[in-house]
Amino acid sequence: MFTGLIEEIGTIQHIKKGFKSAQITIGACEILKDVKPGDSISTNGVCLTVVSCSDASFTVDVMPETMRRSNLGRLKAGSRVNLERALKLGDRLGGHIVAGHIDGTGIIREIKEEDNATWVAIEAPRDILSYVVEKGSIAVDGASLTVARVEDRGFKVSIIPLTRDKTTLLAKGVGDEVNLECDLVGKYVERLVAFNKEKAFKRSLDLEFLKENGFM
Numbered sequence: 001m002f003t004g005l006i007e008e009i010g011t012i013q014h015i016k017k018g019f020k021s022a023q024i025t026i027g028a029c030e031i032l033k034d035v036k037p038g039d040s041i042s043t044n045g046v047c048l049t050v051v052s053c054s055d056a057s058f059t060v061d062v063m064p065e066t067m068r069r070s071n072l073g074r075l076k077a078g079s080r081v082n083l084e085r086a087l088k089l090g091d092r093l094g095g096h097i098v099a100g101h102i103d104g105t106g107i108i109r110e111i112k113e114e115d116n117a118t119w120v121a122i123e124a125p126r127d128i129l130s131y132v133v134e135k136g137s138i139a140v141d142g143a144s145l146t147v148a149r150v151e152d153r154g155f156k157v158s159i160i161p162l163t164r165d166k167t168t169l170l171a172k173g174v175g176d177e178v179n180l181e182c183d184l185v186g187k188y189v190e191r192l193v194a195f196n197k198e199k200a201f202k203r204s205l206d207l208e209f210l211k212e213n214g215f216m
Helices: 030-034 064-069 161-166 184-204 207-212
Strands: 008-017 022-027 040-043 046-053 057-062 080-085 104-114 117-123 137-140 143-150 154-159 177-182
Touching: 008 030, 030 080, 040 057, 104 154, 137 154
Parallel strands: none
Antiparallel strands: 008 022, 008 080, 022 057, 040 046, 040 080, 046 057, 104 117, 104 177, 117 154, 137 143, 137 177, 143 154
16 A cells, blocks of 8 residues: 655666566665565556565566556656555555555646646546546545546646655646546445445345245
8 A cells, every 4th residue: 555645756777578568677766775575666656566676776567457557558768757665554644545556547638837836637537537526635647636626528636846846747748648546435435335236136136025025
């Protein structure tokens, strides 16, 4: 689990692509002080397992499903990525609970300055927008942000100078792709409600129900 508070911006050093997968080596500094193989690092919001590391870089394997779901397949040597180590017991939860399991991607449609803040409009698929709530939380390339507006085809976030300086978000431009992870709570509530409805429907059609209601 992660918080969505980016610790460091890393740089892609090397990408070895398979048929549908990839092995990526990322240069970093701060986050590598206590990292070992098997640890999890959020990379642009994607939870990836460290397979090897040194004092200046770490390497991860990226499976086909992750390549399909995220923007990692569009990275190249020199690309910059948001990095965050997994939570430790007792850490402060300063952002929101982020699983590192991407729901899909969105496209930046507008970037607009307003005083000390920057508005970013992101177009997103309908299945993602159904979980996006105004003033709720969303992870964009791994960064925990507050949804400021929800619209028909997307949503808007307002980024403060600290987030601008500590993440890659405003290094991107209109038309660029970003990874999106919606708040976990809505997805679990939806699944629970759907499961209970399914149980009720099955119960209503069983033999016991028919007997109870005089059909048998």
